[in-house]
Amino acid sequence: MAKKETKSSKLDVAGKSDDQLNETLGELKREAFNLRFQAATSQLEKPSRVREVRRDIARIKTQQSTRAKAASAAK
Incomplete structure (x- = not known):
């Protein structure tokens, strides 16, 4: 069975x-906030999106951390 591609x-x-990552992180945090409200009011259409957003946020934070460590090691 092939793996389904998601957003x-x-x-x-x-x-x-770095600037693009910060902008994307802000957008994802806003989306996560809105999804939490939708879940609380039982208006959430796609529950799997909550998980996707959380993981995307984690990916960005991991990348930022990796870059920060590499920058401090290069000094």
Whole structure:
């Protein structure tokens, strides 16, 4: 069975600049906030999106941490 591609699997974290990562992180945090409200009011259409957003946020934070460690090691 082939793995189904989702929006989160298309998120190219490594190819983005630091500013782009910060912008994307802000957008994802806003989306996570809205999804939590939708879940609380039973209006959530796609429950799996909550998981995808959380994982995308984690991917970005991991990339930012890796870059910060590499920058501090290069100094």
